[in-house]
Amino acid sequence: MNDIFASLESEVRSYSRTWPTTFDKAGGSWLYGEDGTPYLDFFAGAGALNYGHNNPRLKRKLIEYIERDGVTHGLDQATAAKREFLETIDEKLLKPRGLDYKVQFPGPTGTNSVESALKLVRKITGRESIISFTNAFHGMTLGSLSVTGNSMKRGGAGIPLVHSTPMPYDNYFDGQYPDFLYFERLLEDSGSGLNEPAAVIVETLQGEGGINSSRPEWLRGLRELCDKHGMLLIVDDVQMGCGRTGPFFSFEEAGITPDIVCLSKSIGGYGMPLALTLIKSEHDVWEPGEHNGTFRGNNPAFVTASEALKLYWSDDALQKSTIAKGERVGQVIGEIADKYEGAQAKGRGLARGLGFEDPETAGKISKAAFDRKLILETSGPQSEVIKIMPPLTVSDEELEQGLQIIVDSVQAVLA
Numbered sequence: 336m337n338d339i340f341a342s343l344e345s346e347v348r349s350y351s352r353t354w355p356t357t358f359d360k361a362g363g364s365w366l367y368g369e370d371g372t373p374y375l376d377f378f379a380g381a382g383a384l385n386y387g388h389n390n391p392r393l394k395r396k397l398i399e400y401i402e403r404d405g406v407t408h409g410l411d412q413a414t415a416a417k418r419e420f421l422e423t424i425d426e427k428l429l430k431p432r433g434l435d436y437k438v439q440f441p442g443p444t445g446t447n448s449v450e451s452a453l454k455l456v457r458k459i460t461g462r463e464s465i466i467s468f469t470n471a472f473h474g475m476t477l478g479s480l481s482v483t484g485n486s487m488k489r490g491g492a493g494i495p496l497v498h499s500t501p502m503p504y505d506n507y508f509d510g511q512y513p514d515f516l517y518f519e520r521l522l523e524d525s526g527s528g529l530n531e532p533a534a535v536i537v538e539t540l541q542g543e544g545g546i547n548s549s550r551p552e553w554l555r556g557l558r559e560l561c562d563k564h565g566m567l568l569i570v571d572d573v574q575m576g577c578g579r580t581g582p583f584f585s586f587e588e589a590g591i592t593p594d595i596v597c598l599s600k601s602i603g604g605y606g607m608p609l610a611l612t613l614i615k616s617e618h619d620v621w622e623p624g625e626h627n628g629t630f631r632g633n634n635p636a637f638v639t640a641s642e643a644l645k646l647y648w649s650d651d652a653l654q655k656s657t658i659a660k661g662e663r664v665g666q667v668i669g670e671i672a673d674k675y676e677g678a679q680a681k682g683r684g685l686a687r688g689l690g691f692e693d694p695e696t697a698g699k700i701s702k703a704a705f706d707r708k709l710i711l712e713t714s715g716p717q718s719e720v721i722k723i724m725p726p727l728t729v730s731d732e733e734l735e736q737g738l739q740i741i742v743d744s745v746q747a748v749l750a
């Protein structure tokens with residue numbers, strides 16, 4: 336890699352260290368180094384590239400839009416591109432699922448959506464505290480960081496967890512205690528200081544937290560608990576939404592309806608920043624100007640987002656193929672887990688993971704895969720989980736190629 340990165344770029348960088356190549360081009364499931372070396376990408380922008388790199392059909396729409404001088408920057412002005420996006424999301428996503436949400440554009444990235452949700456639930460309920468979960472990840476700004484269960488991410492800055500309380504995520508105690516026992520006790524104990532939280536924020540499958548999937552019955556129990564105690568339910572679908580687990584929304588499988596949904600990453604379709612906060616209509620109590628931001632309406636991203644919804648969510652083909660491909664990944668990682676003690680197969684849909692007992696093993700496997708030209712991220716509290724998240728548009732052939740590299744890399748490190 337060129338030394339300029341080491342000499343000029345802040346020490347905060349991490350991916351450039353994990354994958355020490357300068358990438359220059361990308362297409363579909365592939366990234367290409369400057370020397371033309373192809374790398375199979377099973378990282379997919381941490382879930383931002385569900386439709387692959389430079390998806391040709393989305394690219395065409397974007398080029399057409401730019402060539403006809405479509406509005407690029409528009410704050411929250413009404414634009415034709417935004418109108419089309421709102422119509423498309425209503426027609427392709429909300430109406431078919433019987434969902435009655437208002438769409439807010441909270442800022443360019445996932446954390447902006449989480450921040451707006453955290454602000455809004457306090458305004459709606461007049462309460463202050465927020466319940467989050469162990470190993471949760473919700474973003475890097477102060478509010479979202481305060482509900483993120485990873486102290487390293489606080490960067491030594493000592494972000495206080497005032498008004499935010501982490502609860503055990505599904506299966507935290509390996510089934511030793513009934514679900515929500517601790518949570519319910521605290522809610523019912525008037526001395527706990529926790530009797531009136533404004534909301535619960537949850538990922539149905541924790542991506543950064545180590546590919547921890549919650550059970551549908553646990554999510555239904557959480558919905559019931561929220562209703563019983565007047566708490567709103569925020570589902571953070573920033574990483575697991577847009578079809579990553581199969582259905583468009585990761586909570587669909589559980590049959591629950593959150594009060595607020597946070598979306599970003601793949602919603603723009605083309606890897607461009609776009610975030611949405613979906614708010615149940617009855618909870619849309621925002622006044623104009625209460626949540627501003629210069630980059631709140633990314634019009635080129637509206638164009639690719641609308642096209643992606645039309646291309647991939649007019650029928651259930653992508654959902655079905657994601658589930659089928661995910662099962663194939665599940666089969667291969669299941670075999671790995673059976674073969675190597677301490678290895679654990681995790682996840683659902685095309686959000687899969689291989690957990691190991693220590694971060695060194697996961698790091699070595701990720702490196703062995705990179706040497707074999709496959710890009711795999713690690714996640715989990717200690718980075719001890721290999722994350723397997725190819726674009727949903729990955730071909731069967733590419734999937735098999737990547738899986739073989741995973742098998743070979745595990746073998747090289749653990750044999």
Ligand code: PMP
Binds near residue numbers: 600
């Ligand atoms: N929520 C979840 C579940 C995420 O995975 C992420 C990003 N990894 C975020 C929020 C924050 O999104 P962004 O990095 O776009 O701010």
